Amino acid sequence: MHATWIIAKKELQSYFDSLIAYILLVLFLGFSGFFTWLFGSDIFMVGQASLQSFFGIAYWTLFFFTPALTMRLLAEEKKSGTIEMLLTKAVTDRQVVVGKFLAALLLVMVALVFTFPYVITLSVIGDIDAGEILCGYAGLTLMSAAYISIGLYASSLTNNQIVAFLLALSIGLFFHIIFEVLASNFTGITAQVLSTLSLSNHFESISRGVVDTRDVIYFGSIIFVGLFLSEMSLTKRNLN
Amino acid sequence: MEIHIENLSKNYGSQKAVDGITFDVRPGEVLGFLGPNGAGKSTTMKMITGYLSIGEGDVSVGGKSVREYGDELKRHIGYLPENNPLYLDMPVIDYLEFCGALQGMSPGSVQQRLKEMIRVCGLNAEKHKKIGELSKGFRQRVGLAQAMIHDPEILVLDEPTTGLDPNQIVEIRNLIRELGKEKTVVLSTHILPEVEATCDRILIINKGKIVANGTADTLRKQATGQEVIRLKIEDARVEEVIEALRKMPTVDTIEVIDKERNRLEVQSRTGLSSTREIFHLCVQKGWILSELTPLETRLEDIFRNLTTN
Numbered sequence: 001m002h003a004t005w006i007i008a009k010k011e012l013q014s015y016f017d018s019l020i021a022y023i024l025l026v027l028f029l030g031f032s033g034f035f036t037w038l039f040g041s042d043i044f045m046v047g048q049a050s051l052q053s054f055f056g057i058a059y060w061t062l063f064f065f066t067p068a069l070t071m072r073l074l075a076e077e078k079k080s081g082t083i084e085m086l087l088t089k090a091v092t093d094r095q096v097v098v099g100k101f102l103a104a105l106l107l108v109m110v111a112l113v114f115t116f117p118y119v120i121t122l123s124v125i126g127d128i129d130a131g132e133i134l135c136g137y138a139g140l141t142l143m144s145a146a147y148i149s150i151g152l153y154a155s156s157l158t159n160n161q162i163v164a165f166l167l168a169l170s171i172g173l174f175f176h177i178i179f180e181v182l183a184s185n186f187t188g189i190t191a192q193v194l195s196t197l198s199l200s201n202h203f204e205s206i207s208r209g210v211v212d213t214r215d216v217i218y219f220g221s222i223i224f225v226g227l228f229l230s231e232m233s234l235t236k237r238n239l240n
Numbered sequence: 241m242e243i244h245i246e247n248l249s250k251n252y253g254s255q256k257a258v259d260g261i262t263f264d265v266r267p268g269e270v271l272g273f274l275g276p277n278g279a280g281k282s283t284t285m286k287m288i289t290g291y292l293s294i295g296e297g298d299v300s301v302g303g304k305s306v307r308e309y310g311d312e313l314k315r316h317i318g319y320l321p322e323n324n325p326l327y328l329d330m331p332v333i334d335y336l337e338f339c340g341a342l343q344g345m346s347p348g349s350v351q352q353r354l355k356e357m358i359r360v361c362g363l364n365a366e367k368h369k370k371i372g373e374l375s376k377g378f379r380q381r382v383g384l385a386q387a388m389i390h391d392p393e394i395l396v397l398d399e400p401t402t403g404l405d406p407n408q409i410v411e412i413r414n415l416i417r418e419l420g421k422e423k424t425v426v427l428s429t430h431i432l433p434e435v436e437a438t439c440d441r442i443l444i445i446n447k448g449k450i451v452a453n454g455t456a457d458t459l460r461k462q463a464t465g466q467e468v469i470r471l472k473i474e475d476a477r478v479e480e481v482i483e484a485l486r487k488m489p490t491v492d493t494i495e496v497i498d499k500e501r502n503r504l505e506v507q508s509r510t511g512l513s514s515t516r517e518i519f520h521l522c523v524q525k526g527w528i529l530s531e532l533t534p535l536e537t538r539l540e541d542i543f544r545n546l547t548t549n
Contacts, residue, residue, distance in 0.1 A: 006341045017329055081325035085386070088289040089342040090315040238293035 003091040007099025008106065011073070015107050024065055028111045032057045036118060049126030054118060055136040055207045059200075062108065062144050063176055067168035069107060070151025071161045073100045074230070079159040083234075093234045097227055101145075101152055108144040112137060132209035139206035142219040143199065147172050149226025156233040175199040175222070241316055241393040242266045243288060243424055247297035249448075250283050257283040259448035260297065267393070270420035272439030273428035276547050280448040281428040282322050285396050288426070289319040301394060315343055318387035322398040324380055328372030332363060332382055335371060336389055343390035350389070357385040360415065376403035384412065388419070395419060397427040401434060413438045432539045446547040459542055466492065467508040469515060472531035473522060478502050484521055490514040503531070 015021040036042055036054040043053055074097075077083040086096060122128050151168035158164050176199055183194035195201060199222075202215040243265040250258040258280040265271045275281050286292040288299055290310040299306040301313045327335055336357060340350035358367050361381040366374055371382055380403050387395060400416065401409045416438050419425060429435060435442050436456050444452040444459075452459055473481050478499055485491050485504070490512040495505040508514045515532065522529040 002344070003342055006338065010338050013334075014327070014329060080328075081321065081323055082327055083325075084286070084291050084321045085319070085325050086342075088291050088314060088317070088319045088321070089339065090311065090344050091342055092311055237291075 003089075004095045004099040004102065007086075007091070007096055008102040011100050011103030012106055015069070015103065020069070021107055021110075024069065024107065025111055025114060028058075028061055028065060029114055031061045032115065033118075043122070049122050049128045051118060051122060051128075051133055051136055052207070054115065055140065058112075058115075058140050059143065059203060059207075062140060063147065063172060064169070066104070066108065066144055066147040067151045067154070067165045067172065069104045070148055070155050070168060071165040072155070073104065073152055074155040074234070075159050075161045075164045078156075079161075087234075093231050097152065097156075097230045097234065101148055101227060104148045104152075105141075105145050108148070109141060112140060129209065132207075135209045135211060136207040138211075139203050142206070142216070143203050146175070146199065146219050146222040146226070149223045149230070150175075153226045153230045153233065156230040241302035241424060243394060243426065244300045244303075245284075245288070245297070246300075248284065248287065248294065248299060249297055250280075250287060250292065250295035252283075256448050258287070258295070261445065261448070261450050262297075263443060263450065263453060265424050265426055267424045268421055269441060270416060270425040270427065270439045272435035272442045273426060273445065274430075274432070274435060274442060274543060275428075275445040279445050279547070281445060282398055284445075285319075285398050285426065285428065289317055289396050290314050291319075291321075315390065316392050317394045317396060318390065318392035319395075320383045320387040320397045320400055324383035324402075326371045326379060326382060326386075329370060331370050332367045332374070333358075335382065336385055339386040340389045345390055353389055353391065357389055360388075361385045362411070377405060377408050380404055380412075381408075384415075393423055395423055395425045395427075397425070399429055400427055401429065401431065409434070432543060436539060444543060444546050451546040452542070456539060459539070466510055467513050467515075468535040469506050469508075469518075470497070470531060470533040470535055471504045471506060471518065471529070473502050473504070474528040474530050476502065476525065476527045478504075481527070484525070485518070488514060488517050488521070490517055505535070 032054055035057040036051075037044075041053055043050075046053060074083070077086060087093065119128065119133055147168070150171050151164070154168035154171060155161075155164040157167065175197065179194045179198040180200050183191045183198060186194060196218075202218045205212060206215050245264070246262050248258055248261050249256065261280075261284065273281050273284070283292065287294050288301070288306070290306055290313065294307055301316065304313060306313060330338070333354065336354050337350055340353060341347070345353070358364055361384055363378065363381055363385065366378050371379060374382065380400070384397075384400060387397065397416070401412050404412060413434065416425060416427065420438075420440070427438070439456075441455055442452065442459060443450060478496065481502065481504065482494055482496070485494050485506060490508050491506055491514050492509045493507045495507075497503040497505055506514060506518070515534070518532065519529060521527075
C-alpha cells in the first residue's frame with residue numbers, strides 16, 4: 001500500500017509539473033461553467049435548484065478528458081524504458097497500476113472539488129436536494145474511475161500515447177453511447193444485455209439520486225477488469 | 241549476499257536468448273559480463289533483477305530463489321538498466337527521493353543517503369535541475385545514484401560508463417572498485433580495458449552460453465599457449481636476421497613489422513621460449529639488440545577468438 005501511494009503521489013506531481021493538470025482544470029471548469037450557467041439549457045433556463053445540467057455536461061467533458069489523462073501513464077514509461085527501472089524497485093506490477101490509477105482519479109476529484117462553488121451558489125438561490133447532488137458527484141467519480149481504468153489498460157497495450165488516447169476513447173465510446181444505441185435497435189435478451197452494459201443508464205440512475213447496488217457493482221466491475229487487464233498486460237513482458 | 245545462477249535459460253519466441261548458464265558471484269567481488277551485442281547479457285541481468293521472469297533454471301540471491309522471493313529481494317538489489325532510463329521531467333533530488341522511498345526507506349534515511357549519493361556521484365551543482373537538462377554524463381551519474389540510494393548489497397550495472405568522458409570513467413571505475421570491496425557487483429560492458437581495470441573476474445558469454453570464466457590472467461593463460469616477442473635488432477640486414485631466427489628450434493613464425501628499422505615479431509612454439517636464444521644469437525653475431533618486448537595477448541584477441549566462429 002505504501003509503494004502504491006508513493007507512485008500515486010509522484011504521478012500526481014508530474015501532472016502538475018507538466019501543465020496537464022492546469023490545462024485540464026481550466027478546460028473542465030470553463031466548459032462546465034459556461035454550459036451550466038451561461039448557455040443552452042443552463043440552470044436559469046431549467047428554473048430548478050438542481051445541478052442536473054452540470055452533471056450532464058460533466059458526463060461528456062470527463063469522457064473526453066480521462067483518456068488524455070491516462071494515455072501517458074504506462075505508454076510513456078514503456079517508450080522511454082523507465083518501466084524497467086520502476087518495476088525493478090521494490091514494487092509489484094499491481095502497485096504500479098493501482099498507483100497510477102489513483103493519481104488520475106485524484107486529479108479528476110480535484111477538478112470536481114473546484115465545482116463545489118456551484119453547489120454553494122445554488123443553495124443560495126434555492127432549496128437544493130443534498131442527496132441528489134452528492135449522488136451526482138459520486139456518479140461522476142465512478143464514471144471517471146471506470147474510464148481511467150479503461151484508459152490505463154489502453155495505455156498498457158502500446159508505447160504510443162496517441163494510440164493509447166484513441167484506443168481508450170473508442171473503447172469508452174461503446175460504454176458511453178454505442179451500447180445504448182444498439183440496445184434500442186434490438187429486442188429481448190440482446191437488448192437487455194446491451195442496455196445493462198451501457199454506462200449512461202447506470203450513470204443516470206445514480207445522478208438522479210438513486211443508489212442501486214447494481215450500478216455500484218457495474219462501475220466496480222469495469223474498474224476491476226480494467227485494472228486487472230492492465231496488470232496482466234504489464235506482466236505479459238515475461239511471455240514473449 | 242551472493243548470487244547463484246544455475247542452468248538459467250530464457251527464450252524469446254523460438255530464439256534462445258540465454259542458454260543454460262551457471263555461475264556464482266560472491267560478496268566483495270566485481271564480475272565483468274562481456275559479450276557481443278545480443279549475447280544475452282542484458283537478459284540475464286533482467287532476470288537477476290526480477291524485471292523478466294526466469295525461463296528455466298534458477299537465480300538465487302542470498303540463498304533465496306528469485307522465483308519465490310522476487311519482490312522481497314528487489315530491496316537488496318540496485319540496478320542500472322541499459323540506456324539508463326530516467327524521468328526527464330523530474331528534478332534530480334525529487335527523483336532520487338522517489339527511488340529511495342520506493343525501496344522502502346524512511347524519509348529520514350532517504351535524506352541522509354541522498355546527501356551522500358549527491359556527494360559521491362558529484363551531482364551537487366546539478367541537484368536542483370531537471371534530469372532532462374543534464375548532459376549524458378550527469379544523467380549516467382543520476383542513474384548510478386538511483387541504483388545505490390538504498391545501499392543495496394547487490395549492484396547490477398548494465399554498461400555503467402557509456403557516455404562518460406575519460407575523467408568521469410576513471411572516477412566511476414574507482415567508485416565501482418570501492419563498492420566492490422564489500423558488495424556483490426555484476427557489470428556488463430563493451431569496453432574491454434574497463435573489465436581489466438574494474439573487475440576481479442570476467443565472464444564472456446556468446447549466443448546465450450558461457451564461453452570463458454576466470455580472471456583476466458587465467459583467461460590469458462588459457463588463450464595463449466605461445467609466447468610472442470617484439471624485437472629490434474640493429475647493425476644487421478633483415479634478411480640475415482630472419483634467416484638466423486628461422487634456424488632456431490624454438491621459433492615458430494616470424495613477422496616483419498618495420499623493414500627499415502629491423503623490427504620483427506617472433507612467435508615461439510607452444511610451451512617454449514626463444515628469448516635467451518635470441519640474446520645469444522645477437523651476442524654471437526655482434527648485432528645490437530635494442531628492443532625485446534614480450535607481448536601479452538590482448539583481451540580483445542581473446543574476446544574475438546571466443547565470440548566469432
